Amino acid sequence: MNFINKLNAAWAANDSLLCVGLDPDMDRLPAQFRGTPDGIYHFCKEIIDATADLACAFKPQIAYFAALGAEGQLERIGAYLRDRHPHIPLILDSKRGDIGATAKQYAREAYDRYGADAVTVSPYMGADSVEPYMEWRDRGVIVLCRTSNQGGSDLQFLEVNGKPLYQHVAQLVADKWNSNGQCALVVGATFPEEIRAVRAIVGEMPLLIPGIGAQGGDIEATVRAGRTDAGAGMMINSSRAILYATPQAGEDFAQAARRVADETRHAINAHR
Numbered sequence: 524m525n526f527i528n529k530l531n532a533a534w535a536a537n538d539s540l541l542c543v544g545l546d547p548d549m550d551r552l553p554a555q556f557r558g559t560p561d562g563i564y565h566f567c568k569e570i571i572d573a574t575a576d577l578a579c580a581f582k583p584q585i586a587y588f589a590a591l592g593a594e595g596q597l598e599r600i601g602a603y604l605r606d607r608h609p610h611i612p613l614i615l616d617s618k619r620g621d622i623g624a625t626a627k628q629y630a631r632e633a634y635d636r637y638g639a640d641a642v643t644v645s646p647y648m649g650a651d652s653v654e655p656y657m658e659w660r661d662r663g664v665i666v667l668c669r670t671s672n673q674g675g676s677d678l679q680f681l682e683v684n685g686k687p688l689y690q691h692v693a694q695l696v697a698d699k700w701n702s703n704g705q706c707a708l709v710v711g712a713t714f715p716e717e718i719r720a721v722r723a724i725v726g727e728m729p730l731l732i733p734g735i736g737a738q739g740g741d742i743e744a745t746v747r748a749g750r751t752d753a754g755a756g757m758m759i760n761s762s763r764a765i766l767y768a769t770p771q772a773g774e775d776f777a778q779a780a781r782r783v784a785d786e787t788r789h790a791i792n793a794h795r
């Protein structure tokens with residue numbers, strides 16, 4: 524099953540547009556996972572098991588693994604997901620962008636090594652820098668468009684031929700790069716008006732929307748701006764707010780993560 528079909532199936536099966544981000548920060552892990560050789564794997568595994576029926580995707584951010592030399596644990600997380608929760612897509616967030624020959628290696632890393640269903644990429648180096656990812660016809664290619672951070676405006680808001688650069692990216696991906704129907708775009712929840720503008724350009728194309736939770740994006744405004752006619756079309760990501768949810772009385776970290784994930788899923792669904 525290709526990425527877009529798998530995503531559609533996960534949206535429906537779990538009645539969820541919530542993407543759970545896996546950003547395991549060693550300083551914030553519960554004590555039992557710190558300083559052990561495979562603590563990151565076990566922490567993520569518990570988060571996955573606690574939220575797999577509430578999520579439409581999991582999105583590990585590669586820097587949190589690579590910085591600690593924990594790529595092997597990320598490989599194991601990919602294998603675990605494929606084995607235990609095969610209907611939930613794995614999005615590798617690595618935001619790569621390089622010349623074609625190098626991109627080919629990055630594509631192998633994402634799809635072969637980690638078994639990702641989709642990968643985030645930067646559009647900055649143009650068509651030939653994303654083509655190697657597209658050669659994997661069954662995988663998703665999620666292109667940065669209007670990122671959630673303030674500094675994203677430095678370049679993405681530059682006016683080019685009468686409209687901001689991020690809108691050119693959306694148009695380019697919709698008109699040209701998405702010829703195989705495998706693309707999605709990243710648009711931050713911190714900019715609902717830009718989500719609305721992108722949705723108007725790209726039709727039904729899925730949007731990966733980080734920025735709710737720790738970054739403070741408004742869920743209602745995000746969903747109203749980004750939903751398709753069918754009330755879907757989004758993977759709304761939250762990482763830290765779920766991973767490091769403060770346990771309430773009688774809960775452990777995984778139960779707290781589940782509670783916050785479920786609250787977030789409901790808050791999203793209330794506006795679909």
Ligand SMILES: O=C(O)c1cc(=O)[nH]c(=O)n1[C@@H]1O[C@H](COP(=O)(O)O)[C@@H](O)[C@H]1O
Nearest residue numbers: 584616643670671733736737738761762763
């Ligand atoms: O591509 C991304 O996932 C991404 C794009 C963007 O514009 N903003 C953004 O925050 N992200 C990622 O989404 C996650 C957000 O994490 P939280 O702010 O903890 O929910 C991080 O892994 C970021 O690297």
